[in-house]
Amino acid sequence: MDSFWGNIFRQREKEEEGIRYILRRIPVFKGLNRKELAAVERILYRREYKSGEIIFHQGDPAAGMYIIEKGKVQVVFEPTQQVIAELHDGDFFGELALLDDSPRSATVIARMDCKMLGFFQSDLLDLIERTPRLGVKIVMRLLTVIGERLKKSNEQVQALQIKLYNLKQKRQNIAGSGS
Amino acid sequence: MMEATLRRWVKTMLIVLMVIGVLVFLVAIGDLVKLVIISALLAYILDPLVTLIESNGINRTPATAILFAAIALILGLILILLMPLISAELFEMSNGIDPEKVQQAFTRLDNSIKEALAFLGIPDLHLSDRLSDTVVQFGNSLFSNLFDVFSVFTNLVLTPFIVFFLLKDSRSIKKYFISLVPNRYFELTCNLIYKMDVQLGNYLRGQILDALVVGILSIIALWLLDVKNALFIGTFAGIANVIPYIGPLCGAVLGVGLSLLETGDLMFALYIALAFGVVQLIDNAVLQPNIVARNVDLPPLAVLLVVIIGGKFFGILGMLLSVPVTAIVKVFLQEGIHIYRQYHFT
Numbered sequence: 056m057d058s059f060w061g062n063i064f065r066q067r068e069k070e071e072e073g074i075r076y077i078l079r080r081i082p083v084f085k086g087l088n089r090k091e092l093a094a095v096e097r098i099l100y101r102r103e104y105k106s107g108e109i110i111f112h113q114g115d116p117a118a119g120m121y122i123i124e125k126g127k128v129q130v131v132f133e134p135t136q137q138v139i140a141e142l143h144d145g146d147f148f149g150e151l152a153l154l155d156d157s158p159r160s161a162t163v164i165a166r167m168d169c170k171m172l173g174f175f176q177s178d179l180l181d182l183i184e185r186t187p188r189l190g191v192k193i194v195m196r197l198l199t200v201i202g203e204r205l206k207k208s209n210e211q212v213q214a215l216q217i218k219l220y221n222l223k224q225k226r227q228n229i230a231g232s233g234s
Numbered sequence: 235m236m237e238a239t240l241r242r243w244v245k246t247m248l249i250v251l252m253v254i255g256v257l258v259f260l261v262a263i264g265d266l267v268k269l270v271i272i273s274a275l276l277a278y279i280l281d282p283l284v285t286l287i288e289s290n291g292i293n294r295t296p297a298t299a300i301l302f303a304a305i306a307l308i309l310g311l312i313l314i315l316l317m318p319l320i321s322a323e324l325f326e327m328s329n330g331i332d333p334e335k336v337q338q339a340f341t342r343l344d345n346s347i348k349e350a351l352a353f354l355g356i357p358d359l360h361l362s363d364r365l366s367d368t369v370v371q372f373g374n375s376l377f378s379n380l381f382d383v384f385s386v387f388t389n390l391v392l393t394p395f396i397v398f399f400l401l402k403d404s405r406s407i408k409k410y411f412i413s414l415v416p417n418r419y420f421e422l423t424c425n426l427i428y429k430m431d432v433q434l435g436n437y438l439r440g441q442i443l444d445a446l447v448v449g450i451l452s453i454i455a456l457w458l459l460d461v462k463n464a465l466f467i468g469t470f471a472g473i474a475n476v477i478p479y480i481g482p483l484c485g486a487v488l489g490v491g492l493s494l495l496e497t498g499d500l501m502f503a504l505y506i507a508l509a510f511g512v513v514q515l516i517d518n519a520v521l522q523p524n525i526v527a528r529n530v531d532l533p534p535l536a537v538l539l540v541v542i543i544g545g546k547f548f549g550i551l552g553m554l555l556s557v558p559v560t561a562i563v564k565v566f567l568q569e570g571i572h573i574y575r576q577y578h579f580t
Contacts, residue, residue, distance in 0.1 A: 097405070098405070100409065100412060100413070100420075100424075101413075102417060102420060104417055108417060109418075110417075111421055112577070112578040114578065115421065115576065115577050115578060116421075116425055116573065116576050116577070118421045118424050118425045118428075119421075119424070158576075173420070173424075175424050175428075176428075177424065177427070177428035177431070181285070184285050184289060185285055185288040185289055186288070186289070186291075187289060
């Protein structure tokens, strides 16, 4: 009997440790101590999705972010059906929904059986109210992540602008040499 | 094809049977359901206070215990300080009303109605007999509800017990119910719960704060007019204010009626009516727009109907709870439909 209960508790501890290991690797939760990670873990929703199942649709109201505990998903831009990204174990998506209420910008589909962790805006707000120090830490990390993405996007836009400028120059040169 | 249709039929029938079974079971344990609903409402109203205590670095269970200790202290103080005053007022009131005077007043009223509406051929109305019958019936139901040993036990012991555990485990309970929702409705459910929480939380807490302020304002107004039972009438007006449209009227009728029966001074009764009018004006112009969420407003006819239905099935408590329960249903449907339309389901 002891070993039966022992096994159950060991299994649960293993799962919790597994979730904390994943959370530690997510930039949004970086630098949180054991107790803080446990507080975050308590407000996460564990969901399981079958291969081919849609996690959310482009245009749906956004409620929160997802962390892939196990599995693979594809981020699809619906109008063109173009796969924008493929995400795996430990990756996360939809984090913008934690800060604003704008609709989902893409559709996410499970490409194999997935175990996910949902982290919702309402729970983040509740966490900020209950434990402001932890809440602010998460929001600051979230802003850093989004800031980094914005920086990257700016760099890409700048690179594209330079490309466009060069192309325009080339076209002018060709037109000049032609006349 | 046939097999699939049959299977779907069997599944639907099983679900319908299960729903009927659950409903029958809930009706059978009606008292307990009523208790759980009241406890859930109380827990919901108290939840932000536990969160406030938690924000000081205290865990949920001790935070809930601290809140309970604080409430016990406040209730104890009210019992020690206010109850003797209110009961003295009630005693004075029962002594102050002369039964003969009341009988005469009703006979006069009876006769004047009969004379005014003589062309309709109305026989004796026996208003005083009807009133005394109603009072006896009301008293009996109140007495049986308040002093039934089982209900005293359940109300005093079980309610705080259920409220405590609902408050302590509110997040786990919410998480458990959300875990039962299929994936395709998961985000919708989370969104719906959040939106409902924001609207209902503001509405219910606003109503309570509003009732408290109206109660205090009524007591002050009646005290300034030197009305004998200011504390009792004001408290009643505050509690009744939870029921829109009907509640404020009940408070005013009680105040005016009691003063008429006690003093018979029409001018004085008019002043009291005016005082209630001013309190209602302040409530409608200043308090309600700032405290109570407007989008949960219920149409007057709906309020009247649900209060009658609530009163019919669950007595005074039903009348008080019918409006917030209807507000919950309204917000659920309103938000549910609005959010459902925004989602794609494939």
